[in-house]
Amino acid sequence: xxxxxxxxxxxxxxxxxxxxxxxxxxxxxxxxxxxxxxxxxxxxxxxxxxxxxxxxxxxxxxxxxxxxxxxxxxxxxxxxxxxxxxxxxxxxxxxxxxxxxxxxxxxxxxxxxxxxxxxxxxxxxxxxxxxxxxxxxxxxxxxxxxxxxxxxxxxxxxxxxxxxxx
Amino acid sequence: xxxxxxxxxxxxxxxxxxxxxxxxxxxxxxxxxxxxxxxxxxxxxxxxxxxxxxxxxxxxxxxxxxxxxxxxxxxxxxxxxxxxxxxxxxxxxxxxxxxxxxxxxxxxxxxxxxxxxxxxxxxxxxxxxxxxxxxxxxxxxxxxxxxxxxxxxxxxxxxxxxxxxxxxxxxxxxxxxxxxxxxxxxxxxxxxxxxxxxxxxxxxxxxxxxxxxxxxxxxxxxxxxxxxxxxxxxxxxxxxxxxxxxxxxxxxxxxxxxxxxxxxxxxxxxxxxxxxxxxxxxxxxxxxxxxxxxxxxxxxxxxxxxxxxxxxxxxxxxxxxxxxxxxxxxxxxxxxxxxxxxxxxxxxxxxxxxxxxxxxxxxxxxxxxxxxxxxxxxxxxxxxxxxxxxxxxxxxxxxxxxxx
Numbered sequence: 001x002x003x004x005x006x007x008x009x010x011x012x013x014x015x016x017x018x019x020x021x022x023x024x025x026x027x028x029x030x031x032x033x034x035x036x037x038x039x040x041x042x043x044x045x046x047x048x049x050x051x052x053x054x055x056x057x058x059x060x061x062x063x064x065x066x067x068x069x070x071x072x073x074x075x076x077x078x079x080x081x082x083x084x085x086x087x088x089x090x091x092x093x094x095x096x097x098x099x100x101x102x103x104x105x106x107x108x109x110x111x112x113x114x115x116x117x118x119x120x121x122x123x124x125x126x127x128x129x130x131x132x133x134x135x136x137x138x139x140x141x142x143x144x145x146x147x148x149x150x151x152x153x154x155x156x157x158x159x160x161x162x163x164x165x166x
Numbered sequence: 167x168x169x170x171x172x173x174x175x176x177x178x179x180x181x182x183x184x185x186x187x188x189x190x191x192x193x194x195x196x197x198x199x200x201x202x203x204x205x206x207x208x209x210x211x212x213x214x215x216x217x218x219x220x221x222x223x224x225x226x227x228x229x230x231x232x233x234x235x236x237x238x239x240x241x242x243x244x245x246x247x248x249x250x251x252x253x254x255x256x257x258x259x260x261x262x263x264x265x266x267x268x269x270x271x272x273x274x275x276x277x278x279x280x281x282x283x284x285x286x287x288x289x290x291x292x293x294x295x296x297x298x299x300x301x302x303x304x305x306x307x308x309x310x311x312x313x314x315x316x317x318x319x320x321x322x323x324x325x326x327x328x329x330x331x332x333x334x335x336x337x338x339x340x341x342x343x344x345x346x347x348x349x350x351x352x353x354x355x356x357x358x359x360x361x362x363x364x365x366x367x368x369x370x371x372x373x374x375x376x377x378x379x380x381x382x383x384x385x386x387x388x389x390x391x392x393x394x395x396x397x398x399x400x401x402x403x404x405x406x407x408x409x410x411x412x413x414x415x416x417x418x419x420x421x422x423x424x425x426x427x428x429x430x431x432x433x434x435x436x437x438x439x440x441x442x443x444x445x446x447x448x449x450x451x452x453x454x455x456x457x458x459x460x461x462x463x464x465x466x467x468x469x470x471x472x473x474x475x476x477x478x479x480x481x482x483x484x485x486x487x488x489x490x491x492x493x494x495x496x497x498x499x500x501x502x503x504x505x506x507x508x509x510x511x512x513x514x515x516x517x518x519x520x521x522x523x524x525x526x527x528x529x530x531x532x533x534x535x536x537x538x539x540x541x542x543x544x545x546x547x548x549x550x551x552x553x554x555x556x557x558x559x560x561x562x563x564x565x566x567x568x569x570x
Binding site for chain 2: 028029031033055056057058059061063064075077081084086088107108109110111112113116120133134135136137144145151152
């Protein structure tokens with residue numbers, strides 16, 4: 001119950017500040033989730049950090065939804081350790097030109113999280129001090145977590161999805 | 167092009183700097199870590215970390231596996247405390263499916279998770295001792311890690327990569343031998359841990375090597391998203407077990423030790439105290455188990471919990487559920503869920519997006535080692551090389567979790 005009131009307050013404060021730029025607010029499993037526009041994301045993050053006391057950046061990652069207009073979602077998880085509440089922010093960006101401003105200006109710890117996201121999804125974080133691959137080798141050439149890259153050799157005949165009810 | 171072998175811009179022929187490749191297979195780093203260090207004498211001027219040597223693309227593999235086949239992947243994240251990873255994953259799925267767990271299962275899980283936390287901290291603290299020159303402590307306490315593994319072996323049959331438990335509980339009940347071994351451990355380990363502390367905690371040489379080395383303020387630690395014992399050593403009392411209780415941790419009475427300066431000595435003290443607190447939790451769990459109905463080791467969720475084999479062959483419902491689980495014909499809600507547990511090194515998070523299919527649409531591991539390690543190179547600047555080595559040991563970076 002308490003969590004819902006907290007979430008409501010955060011919701012109200014965010015819409016007051018950013019209006020239309022912050023939309024689609026939902027609460028799956030009690031975790032306040034909203035979608036922000038790319039041009040305000042750094043403002044949203046620093047507003048959450050400075051004003052609403054979300055002092056801790058838990059995680060940055062991305063999700064690929066192929067075929068959509070804005071096919072890549074960059075997902076931020078923030079944590080307010082004092083009031084024990086978490087929040088999730090999603091930014092949908094285009095697959096052809098996956099750029100987004102960096103969050104390293106808000107948290108230094110965003111550095112490697114963004115490098116990992118760049119490595120796996122090809123999201124280019126503008127203004128990142130050191131944006132290069134981190135887990136994979138430099139000359140890999142692809143961003144392997146994108147859905148168009150299959151896990152295994154597609155020519156194998158013994159692992160067809162239809163045999164497994166997939 | 168090749169960023170992994172950075173060329174330093176300072177090409178002054180008068181410069182006395184030496185480039186040292188620390189790793190990827192240096193015996194002092196206890197794992198596959200490469201750091202290209204610029205040294206001025208014994209002092210580190212700058213460093214570049216290269217990671218990814220054992221990257222196995224777990225997030226990609228997980229997108230092609232049904233939920234119950236992802237458990238063995240989580241084993242291989244932090245392989246020093248794999249049961250925590252296993253159960254963290256199970257609890258994520260249970261949260262997604264809204265499964266109510268019986269208290270007895272929660273307590274059994276707590277026992278196993280705290281045992282693996284002790285095993286994890288034993289490794290870290292004894293290795294700090296080892297790297298400062300105290301081999302005795304390493305050999306002395308390490309046998310208790312073996313005793314913990316014997317308990318795991320009794321419960322699930324495996325030792326290191328445990329694959330312990332199932333979605334919805336355990337695959338079998340703890341037997342009498344397991345409880346005997348746990349009780350034996352509870353009796354013997356405090357004596358050894360006390361002796362370990364006597365050897366190190368007030369040891370002049372140990373204090374000289376660790377106190378005041380690699381100090382981190384709590385502001386910096388939070389800025390770099392540190393969690394776990396490293397963050398607590400700086401003085402922030404953040405522990406997922408308390409701030410976001412899972413698996414009935416709210417039923418237990420325990421304390422969260424915090425340090426003050428965040429140096430290596432504080433990290434050592436915090437980990438030691440956490441072992442004592444873990445012992446307290448296990449003792450309470452053993453007592454609580456006595457009041458719970460015997461023989462319950464999984465939740466009543468036949469749609470997700472694999473039935474025992476003899477029932478599959480003799481009972482129609484069990485056969486149907488077995489078929490549906492294995493062939494992936496059971497619907498899970500289309501939803502996204504984030505669940506965090508307190509791993510050996512900090513907040514281990516699972517971000518799961520399910521689209522109703524047989525496999526996760528996306529699964530992301532928030533790996534504490536990965537996030538903690540990014541500060542290693544910046545904080546090594548100005549440090550002595552030998553201090554950087556113990557700094558790395560005290561951060562307890564596990565290569566499997568670092569590279570996923």
